[in-house]
Amino acid sequence: MGESVTRPHVLALDAMLGRSFPVLDDGFVRLVDYMGDDAAIVQAARVSYGAGTKRVHKDRGLIRYLMRHSHTTPFEMCEIKLHVRVPMDTWRQWIRHRTASVNEYSTRYSVAIDMAQHTPPDQWRIQAMRNRQGSSGNLSTDLGDRLSVAESALHSTARRVYKARLAVGVAREQARKDLPLSTYTEAYWKINLHNLLHFLSLRMDEAAQQEIRAYATIIGEEIVAKWVPLVWEAFLDYRLRAVRLSRIEVEIIKTLQVNPEEACSLAATMPVREREELETTLHALGLKGCHD
Numbered sequence: 001m002g003e004s005v006t007r008p009h010v011l012a013l014d015a016m017l018g019r020s021f022p023v024l025d026d027g028f029v030r031l032v033d034y035m036g037d038d039a040a041i042v043q044a045a046r047v048s049y050g051a052g053t054k055r056v057h058k059d060r061g062l063i064r065y066l067m068r069h070s071h072t073t074p075f076e077m078c079e080i081k082l083h084v085r086v087p088m089d090t091w092r093q094w095i096r097h098r099t100a101s102v103n104e105y106s107t108r109y110s111v112a113i114d115m116a117q118h119t120p121p122d123q124w125r126i127q128a129m130r131n132r133q134g135s136s137g138n139l140s141t142d143l144g145d146r147l148s149v150a151e152s153a154l155h156s157t158a159r160r161v162y163k164a165r166l167a168v169g170v171a172r173e174q175a176r177k178d179l180p181l182s183t184y185t186e187a188y189w190k191i192n193l194h195n196l197l198h199f200l201s202l203r204m205d206e207a208a209q210q211e212i213r214a215y216a217t218i219i220g221e222e223i224v225a226k227w228v229p230l231v232w233e234a235f236l237d238y239r240l241r242a243v244r245l246s247r248i249e250v251e252i253i254k255t256l257q258v259n260p261e262e263a264c265s266l267a268a269t270m271p272v273r274e275r276e277e278l279e280t281t282l283h284a285l286g287l288k289g290c291h292d
Contacts, residue, residue, distance in 0.1 A: 010037055012226050021218045024211060026115045026184055027085045029218050036078030036193070038063060038230040044074040060230050067234035078193035078228065082219070087117040089181035090211045097199050100191035107185075108173040112162065116155045116182040117211075121145045125210070130276070134207060155180060193228065200224070201239050243281055252278065256287060264290035 013034060020028040042059045045066060066074055086094065095102065105113065121144030125135035139147070158180050165175035191199070196219075202208060203216035225232040245253070248270065255263035267275055267290050279289040 007037060007039065009226055009229055013223075016223070016226070021222050023085075023214050023218055024087070025118050027087065027117070027215070028083075029215060029223070030083040031223055032081040032083050032188065034078070034080045034227060038228050040077045041066070041074045041193075041228070041231065044077045045071070060233075063230045064234045064237070067231070067238045072194045075194035075197065075231065076192045079190060080193070080196065080223070080227065081188060081190040082223075083186065083188055084215065085113075085184055085186045086215060087182050087211065088185050090209070090215070091185055091187070092181075093203075093209065093212050094189075094215070097191075097195070099195035099198070100189050102187055102189055104187040105185050107176045107179075111166065111172065112176055112179055113184045113186065114159065115184045116159075116180055117184065118155075118182075119144075119148055119151055121148045124148075130273075131207075135210075151182075155182070193224075193231065196224065197231075197235055197239065200235070204240060243284055245281070246274075249278055249281065253282070253285075253287070256282075260288075260290075 013031070016031050017033070018030065020030040022028055038059060042062055045062055065071075084094075091104075122138060122141050124139040124144045124147050126137045126139060128134040128136040138144070158178060162175055162179055166172065200216050200220045203212050204220055205213075208216070220232075224235075248266070252263045252266050255266060267278060270278065275290075279291060282289040
C-alpha cells in the first residue's frame with residue numbers, strides 16, 4: 001500500500017466537520033461526513049488504467065485528464081454528507097437532483113421550523129422578459145419596503161393560523177398545508193463527487209436562481225475546494241468556467257474570421273435563445289458578435 005501520507009486538505013476538512021456555514025437569513029450548510037479525496041480518485045483511475053500509469057501521469061495531470069474527457073467513474077469513489085437548512089421553494093429545485101440519498105425533516109412528525117426566509121427591501125427581483133424562469137434587475141427600494149412589510153405580515157398570519165390549528169388538535173400533516181414555501185426545512189444530503197459536481201455546474205451558474213446559487217457557492221468554494229483541491233481546479237477550468245460550442249457555433253466562429261456577413265447570416269438561422277447564447281459566447285472569447 002505504500003507509506004501513509006497526511007494530506008493538509010484532509011486535515012482542513014476534518015477540522016470543518018460539524019461547522020455550519022450561514023446561507024441567506026437563517027439557512028446553513030453543515031459538513032457531517034466525507035469519504036475519499038483527490039488521492040482516492042487517482043487510485044481508482046490507475047486501477048482501471050493498469051500498471052505503469054503512475055510513471056506517466058502525475059496526480060494533477062491525471063485528474064485534469066479525467067475531467068477533460070468526462071471519465072466520471074473515478075469521481076464516484078468520493079462521497080460527502082451535508083446537513084442543510086433551506087427554504088422549501090429552494091429545496092424544491094434542490095431535490096430535483098435525484099442522484100443523492102436524502103432524509104428530510106418531516107412536518108408530519110414534528111412541528112414546522114418556526115422561520116421563513118425574509119426578503120430585504122432591496123432584493124425584490126424583476127421578472128425577466130425573455131427568460132420565463134429567471135429575473136433581471138431589482139425593483140426600487142421604496143416598492144421593496146412595502147413588499148417586505150406585506151411579506152412579514154403574511155408570514156406572521158400563516159404561522160398564527162398554523163399554531164392555532166395545532167392547539168385545537170388538528171393533525172400536523174393537515175395543519176401544515178397553508179404554510180408558505182419560504183418556510184425553512186432541513187435535510188441530510190449524501191452524494192458522490194461526480195453527481196455533486198453536476199449539481200454545482202448547474203446551480204453555481206449565473207442563470208441559476210439566486211437563492212440556490214448561494215447554497216451551491218458555499219458548498220463549492222468553502223467545502224469542495226478544500227476537500228478535493230485538484231478536482232476543484234479542474235472543475236473550474238473544464239466545466240464551470242469553460243465554453244462549450246455546438247457544431248453550428250464552431251462553423252460561425254470560423255466563418256467570422258473571413259466573412260462576418262456570411263457568419264451573421266448563418267447565425268440568423270438559429271433559434272432566438274441560441275443566438276443570444278452565441279452572442280454571450282462570442283463576447284466571452286473576445287470576439288465581435290453580429291449585433292456589435
